[in-house]
Amino acid sequence: MSFSLKNVISIKDFSKEDINFILKQAKELEPIARSQEMCQTMAGKILGMMFYEPSTRTRLSFETSMKRLGGGVIGFAEAGASSVTKGETLSDTARMVSEYADALVVRHNLEGAARFVSDVVDVPVINAGDGAGQHPTQTLLDLYTMQRVFGKIKGLNVALIGDLKYGRTVHSLSYALGMFGVKMSFVSPPELRMPREIMHDLRHNNVVAQETDSIQEVLDDVDVLYITRIQKERFPDIEEYLRIKGAYRINATMLQGKDLIVMHPLPRVDEISPDVDDTPYGKYFEQAFYGVPVRMALLNALIKPFE
Numbered sequence: 001m002s003f004s005l006k007n008v009i010s011i012k013d014f015s016k017e018d019i020n021f022i023l024k025q026a027k028e029l030e031p032i033a034r035s036q037e038m039c040q041t042m043a044g045k046i047l048g049m050m051f052y053e054p055s056t057r058t059r060l061s062f063e064t065s066m067k068r069l070g071g072g073v074i075g076f077a078e079a080g081a082s083s084v085t086k087g088e089t090l091s092d093t094a095r096m097v098s099e100y101a102d103a104l105v106v107r108h109n110l111e112g113a114a115r116f117v118s119d120v121v122d123v124p125v126i127n128a129g130d131g132a133g134q135h136p137t138q139t140l141l142d143l144y145t146m147q148r149v150f151g152k153i154k155g156l157n158v159a160l161i162g163d164l165k166y167g168r169t170v171h172s173l174s175y176a177l178g179m180f181g182v183k184m185s186f187v188s189p190p191e192l193r194m195p196r197e198i199m200h201d202l203r204h205n206n207v208v209a210q211e212t213d214s215i216q217e218v219l220d221d222v223d224v225l226y227i228t229r230i231q232k233e234r235f236p237d238i239e240e241y242l243r244i245k246g247a248y249r250i251n252a253t254m255l256q257g258k259d260l261i262v263m264h265p266l267p268r269v270d271e272i273s274p275d276v277d278d279t280p281y282g283k284y285f286e287q288a289f290y291g292v293p294v295r296m297a298l299l300n301a302l303i304k305p306f307e
């Protein structure tokens with residue numbers, strides 16, 4: 001088993017073997033992620049962080065991953081703290097940070113930004129979310145969570161719920177689940193349906209994915225409810241956001257007697273009631289932790305250590 005990619009830009013670039021390689025390595029790295037063992041594979045190496053959009057989990061888990069592997073981290077958590085404010089271009093900024101670092105992690109509000117950066121630098125580039133495009137490392141930790149909870153991915157029945165139009169996490173995840181033979185339900189208001197090109201790609205690959213606007217319709221049949229936030233920041237029209245927000249809310253009473261887990265890429269606003277958090281259903285905090293071993297596995301696969 002091996003890893004073939006130089007950059008991590010889109011989950012569509014991954015083969016199933018690439019994904020399985022990362023999931024297997026992540027399992028081996030879990031004791032280091034939990035600070036039960038030490039590791040120095042990235043000693044002397046530096047990860048460059050370029051975050052043009054806010055982040056808690058992705059940025060901090062990449063930093064934790066690099067440091068747990070013995071490496072260092074540089075970069076900025078908001079463009080306002082860099083020379084971008086003086087008018088420096090994305091291309092120049094990326095080229096500069098790549099002179100200081102062995103790999104770059106890029107989050108940007110524009111779809112395609114990470115791919116663009118990978119075209120202008122020589123070091124590996126990891127897409128940490130590009131607008132409403134893709135979030136491939138989130139997908140890897142989502143798959144890892146399913147595998148850890150169920151012992152398998154193939155054959156699961158997963159409902160993706162909420163903002164399927166703008167949600168980059170569900171865009172990436174739907175392609176990956178399709179690769180693993182997962183039956184999917186897409187639950188959203190009509191205005192926030194999965195983009196038609198993704199539906200087309202999935203159908204072209206004979207992936208089973210039904211669309212509905214009703215959670216009740218899927219609640220008895222799914223293994224995973226994967227809830228997403230309605231993303232206010234991506235709506236061109238705030239009135240439309242105000243009309244749709246709060247369309248779906250999960251609470252512990254709704255879940256009673258069901259045989260399923262609840263996942264969420266986080267942050268949540270009000271789509272999952274806090275009374276789900278400490279039930280056996282709520283897996284989203286565990287899911288966020290799994291970002292560390294998964295991103296450690298990716299860093300080990302992309303950055304060549306010293307001999």
Ligand code: CP
Binds near residue numbers: 058138
């Ligand atoms: N899931 C996720 O991408 O979270 P952050 O925006 O906090 O990084």
